[in-house]
Amino acid sequence: MEQNDTVGGRDSAWREQLRGAMPAKERTAIPRVEMPQLDGAYRVTCNEEVNQGLRPEMAVTEASRCLDCPNPTCVEGCPVGIDIPGFIKNIQRGNIAGAYAVLRRTSALPAVCGRVCPQERQCESRCIYNKMKKAPVAIGYLERFAADSAREAGVPAGEMPQSNGKKVAVVGSGPCALSFAGDMAARGFEVDVFEALHEIGGVLKYGIPEFRLPNSVVDAELDGLRAAGVRFHTDTVVGKTLSYERLLEMGFDGLFVASGAGLPRFMGIPGENLIGVMSSNEYLTRINLMGAGRPGSDTPVPAARRVAVVGGGNTAMDSVRTARRMGAEKAFIVYRRGEEEMPARVEEIHHAKEEGVEFMTLANPVEYVGDKTGRVTAMRVQRMELDEPDASGRRSPVPVDGAIDTIEVDLVIVSVGVSPNPLVPDSIEGLEVTSRGTLAVDENLRTSLPLVYAGGDIVRGGATVILAMGDGRKAAASMAESLLK
């Protein structure tokens, strides 16, 4: 994983040349690129990816905005520490393979991260342009451009490294698991990934919709991992199909648990078990993984006219935008705080609005009402107002006395977070669990069992793709060190 000439460090002659080629004043005068996107009215009629990606000339211009800072603070904002100026400057000089190689050094899934990372809160929030009161360099768009262009040009993702004779098993195949698998394979480990579902990719497949992250993009990243020697096994629940003891018997030297967050949370309010009230996990899984609503799929999904989605995160946005595409006339977000406080990526909120999604903020469901067959027909919503900031730093919502509205709905999607899935912790004896139900790990992500490491949502309880990937990298580094001692 060392740097090579084709990629180049900041001191390379070509980097210096690029820095000198244009005065900073001229660079900073260039406006931030705008992502070409499909029209809102058109995209609710289909599942096509909303963001169309930058064209090469747009990417080069945007890349030239980057000042190639001596101490790039953007890198500190990235949970996996991608060499951001390194890949951006390679884009600027037209070396896609070089840009891709820089990305691959720290990320197994650059095409995914370029699409789903909350850049505005990570790398882009630390860009020097913010200090100049200007829009930051579009790092996420450029990452996606580099990864997509490399894929389209057939740049190989990696090659099979020399085996070190050790074998590791990975539980789950979401972003955390894949990033671990990629790093371990690069270090010469034999890697077997065990996935409970019938498709590889975890939340990238069942959760994030096609219009935000096409499956073909995920599949291409998986092919890259296969080329590096990673083996994938579907329909296998570690702890159930294969016990921990059985894995040791099969010759695995280490186990990495990245089984995800699992259990959807509900609010415990009356009527929540009515037909037509379901978790966002169920709704998105039916549609994204099972293809409900598409020809040839046996999986049903409720046909709904008025859809309420409860929550303000990315999963809530994915659900409400999916509902519009599934034909809902009215699809709206119900969120107990204000729009400012929503945890969703800003871009998702914009996109949702462009697609005709309505936002009912400062509103909290208190009851669902059904007809005599048990189908939900209405929800009762308590109006809220914002009080002082709470522990999370967000202003906490409090009910407005007597302000309760009844709203007609025929589908409610509950998207208020997830709890850790007890499946793996319960079925491997000796795995220590925290009071929140997550796996207990030390600073190296090692669990109470010396051969078992864990990361992602099963440790964090619910986070982003990139934080999960950061865990995968960290666990790979510490497990590799311990196994190769």
Added chain:
Amino acid sequence: MNRIIQKEQFSEKVVKLVVEAPEVAKARKPGHFVIVRCGSGGERIPLTIADADVAVGTVTLVVQNVGVSTAKICALEVGDSLTDLVGPLGRATDIGRRDGTVVCCGGGVGVAPLLPIIKAFKEAGNRVVSILAARNSQLIILEDEVRRYSDELIVMTDDGSAGAKGLVTDGLRRVLDGGDVAEVVAIGPAIMMKFVALLTKEYGIPTVCSLNTIMVDGTGMCGACRVNVGGRMRFVCVDGPEFDAHQVDFDEMMMRMKAYDAQK
């Protein structure tokens, strides 16, 4: 892909399939279930495990044709394959020596998952009385196998075409009146389990039921299978499938199972 190596037609709508699944065969215990998928556009549906052969590496599934997916599975022949089979899922039955008779009540295809439980309770040294119930004699399945592991077998049919005429609860009441019952296990249609639970509650006998709700992933992720047990929301796939029958809200469960009836 899991190949079918044996098929038997139990009745017009019910088939027995012996399916290759070596790791599942090794790992499964009484009470577990699997999720299967048939065809590339196939739905994920839960099926109970009736038996397993570790040496050959197979599990036995009993499937009743009640909709699109089960119809596809019932139409599979020897040599065909299930596209996916994953398991064993859920928590295993709490088997052990009980202080008194264990009564196992099976309704319809519920007899299939009951069989390994009967066997295990018997092997744990219990006196086991089994009650099989169905609408008519044609729909009584696995009678010989159940008889082999039961100290006493009672067959009940709605029309009296086999065994005694009456419902499972009629047979059960007779056994309960005989005394010395430590535990009742009931597996069958929700309505049957509901009435078994109502009856055993009268007698104060601990009762376990196994729920077969709608599921998607079967690993706790979607919450489609949620049921109300003693006022708490529980997930059948990871918290069950067995629960204290006296605590289950069967009416709500039956309502929820009709969620997609209109789309069948």
